[in-house]
Amino acid sequence: MKKNLIPIYILFTFLIVFCCTSPEKNPFHIDRVYELEGKKTYFPEIINPVNINDVGDYIIVSELNRIPADLPLLHVLKKSPLAYVFPKGVAGFGPFEIPDAFLVEPGLSDSTFTVYSAMSKKFTDFSLKDTSRLGISEYKQPEELFGMYKGFHATDSTIIGIMANDPNKLVEFSTRDGRRIAGYGTWEKIPNADHLIDYDDPDINYHMGEINAGRFKGNRKRGLFVKANAYRDRLEIFHYKSKTFDIVDGPRMEVPDFEIRHSGGQSAVLFDQEYPLGYGELAIGENFIYVLYVGANFEEIQKTTDIAKLIYVFTHEGDVVSKFNLDISIRDLVVDEELRLIYGLTTDKDPGIAVFELPSEFL
Structure with a gap:
């Protein structure tokens, strides 16, 4: 009899443990979800923008290089109040010119920003203190x-x-x-x-x-x-x-x-073209990382022109903390946590900059 009781006891113990152990929570089942309404500003100087970049008090907008050669490849905007400042970037392969603006980042000083051209394989520094469209220094x-x-x-x-x-x-x-x-x-x-x-x-x-x-x-x-x-x-x-x-x-x-x-x-x-894309562009803030999520395949994007209307928010260590649902589709973003603003590059017919306010209780 004692031998017969052993498997029953083990089974009883297993059932207690199984029933009392709660399943691990999916970190993407988020309680802190916010609906954000944006306000779009259109700038006629910006023709075919592809990226926006965070450089201190400024936003740098990069144009796709398929615009007329005499037009600037970069635009400098003041963050607050949002305003157009001046164009930058002369298209070409000459000294201090750029054929494309593939990547943009803050310069080594507060008064400059750096552009990497994938076509010319060089880094070019631009000044935020003058209106010249040419760069001020470069290296291959x-x-x-x-x-x-x-x-x-x-x-x-x-x-x-x-x-x-x-x-x-x-x-x-x-x-x-x-x-x-x-x-x-x-x-x-x-x-x-x-x-x-x-x-x-x-x-x-x-x-x-x-x-x-x-x-x-x-x-x-x-x-x-x-x-x-x-x-x-x-x-x-x-x-x-x-x-x-x-x-x-x-x-x-x-x-x-x-x-x-x-x-x-x-x-x-x-990959299967019907499979929806995952993450899009991202922004690294002082406290959090903000990542666009697409959730649509190429055909759906082409039909609607919507790229991303969802932002997942992570700590710098990767913990998922929040989710923002946007009322305007954007392709790229800049987040200024001090100003409590999100700047998004819109995906509509006449693209501009949509500005969303970070929820007051979020930070």
Whole structure:
């Protein structure tokens, strides 16, 4: 009899533990959800904007390089009150000209900002103190950095960015001599993709980069570099001081189906075009990280012109703290927590800047 009681006792104990243990809460089931109403301002000087960038008291708007060559590629706006200040950027490959404004970041002084041109492979500094459209200084990207397609200054003399083909998620280079300083983070195994595990194979590293492709922003002042993945819902936060990552998965936990297609000696990762995109552009504030969430596929975006009307808010350590629902679709954003304002680049026919107020109880 005693022997017969043992399995019953074990079963009874298991049922007690199972029933009394609450399931782990999904961090994206958020209680603090806010509905934000924006006010759009249209600036006729801005033709085909693609990004907005935070530079101190100013917003720098970048134009797509498919505008007439005589028009400026950059626009400087004052944050408060929101107002157009002056244009910047002469299109071209000459001294202090830029053929495109791929990335923009604060300069090494408060009176400048820096533009990286993907076409000319150079960094150009612009002044916020004069109205000249030309840059004031420039330097060519070292040859060793040519494989880097997104990067921001980590210090006065180094850049951290994403390489097109590398076993590391992020790589730091010297801007003085192109010397590779360090690589940070290695690719994690993709579920049900055992063929993508040989990180000595350049093709594998390239494919891992495509699977984990997304938006990338840096904040030199805070020592934070963040990538928001477009196809899988993953946020990767790199802390420069500690050289560590915080990784957040969700709200969708799965990696979408993909295939690797080979053609003409080349290969590429292809995702199902009907699968909705995940994260979009992001902003790194003094206290939080603000990330746009798309949630629509390419066809839906083309039909509606809506790109993102949802912002997830994270701490610098990756905790999900809030969600903002917007009444205006935006493609990029700047957040000034001191002014308590969100500036969004609208996606309608005549794009402008939509301004949303941060909820008073949020900060």
